[in-house]
Amino acid sequence: MNRIGWAAQAWDPSGGDEPQADYAFIRSVLDAQQGPALDIGCGTGRLLLRYLHDGFDVDGIDTSASMIEICRKQAERLGLSPNLYVQSMQQLDLPRRYNVIYIPCGSFCLVTDLNEAWETLVRVNAHLEEDGVLVFNLFWPFSDGEPLSSNPLGRQGExxxxxxxxxxxxxxxxxxxxxxxxxxxxxxxxxxxxxxxxxxxxxxxxxxxxxxxRWYYKHEMLLMLEKTGFRDVQVKGNWTNEDFAEHHGSIVYVARK
CATH class of the missing domain: 2.20.25 (N-terminal domain of TfIIb)
Known part of the structure; x- marks a missing residue:
């Protein structure tokens, strides 16, 4: 989501930079893989700055120049100097290759064009080192509050x-x-x-x-990952080590190149 101007500034205080469940899960992947990582949809640095502070080598991209600028300034205040790029995941084209690429906050769902979604996976695969890992989550449309649930958030049009x-x-x-x-x-x-x-x-x-x-079903995404060069895919729920089940609100994929 391309937040600009005041909305980019409001992202932190609106809760966008509060610690969330994805931090520990992705951190465990970073610990296991070592080497450089890429945060796709880094925003103002909710995860990226924490991982940099923890000693990991993490670059970031986001479509919002305003949010990238906020991230850069926050990094400077912390004495950090990450490589940050204004770029979409569909057009991913960076000079480095990574041991881990992660896409948090269900941001992959924002790629609503199906051809662009396929292109994103192809480009992510190309930016991973051999045996590198992709981690990302998708929203589950049947969980409480989601559009296909029996209790969606608000009425349509309100x-x-x-x-x-x-x-x-x-x-x-x-x-x-x-x-x-x-x-x-x-x-x-x-x-x-x-x-x-x-x-x-x-x-x-x-x-x-x-x-x-755009939402995806489990086997649909497994097929997309297989066809774009990934293997050994794990499907977890809510950023835990539990296998994904219907009661989870978020589907987490861990895929190896």
Whole structure:
């Protein structure tokens, strides 16, 4: 998602940089693989900066120049100097090869064009060293709050609350999602995402973005990975070592080149 301007600045306080379950899972892969890693969709550095601080060699890409700039400034304040690139995963073209490439936050789902999704996997494979590992997660559309569940977030065409956080200056930063349309045949969700800053209950800043996503089923993605050069694929649930099951909200793939 290409957040720009104020929305990029709001990503951290809106909860985007809070520790999450993916940190420990991906960290275990980094420990096992060693060598350079690439964070695809690094945003303002939620994972990348932590891993750099832990001593790992991690580069990052994101489509948002604003978020990359914030990440760079935060890295400088920490005495870090990562290689950061404004680039989409569909057009991945970097000078290095990596032992680990990870795509957190379900960001692969944002590649809604199926041909571009295939191209992304081809390019990721080409950027991995032999025996390198790809780690990424996809949302499960039947889990609670998701569009195909019995309890989706909000009504279609209405804003549903994602989260809200009080800031040090007393303002409130909130994020909302509106589902516009679901194409069950093409496996596409059309939606909008909204960021708001409120002071004394009044909206003082607001930005709205497209938040369209494609979902994938387990064996569909396994076939895509196989056809793009991956092997020994593990399918886990919710960034744990549990095999993926229907009650999980997130499908995690660990695939080796």
């Amino acid at each position: 804003w549903g609350d994602l989260w809200a956080h009080r800031q040090l200056d007393g303002s409130l930063v909130a994020q909302h999602l509106m589902r516009l349309r679901i194409d069950r045949v093409e496996q596409l969700l059309f939606a909008k995402r909204r960021y708001q800053r409120l002071v004394d209950g009044e909206i003082v800043q607001e930005e709205v973005f497209d938040a369209n996503e």
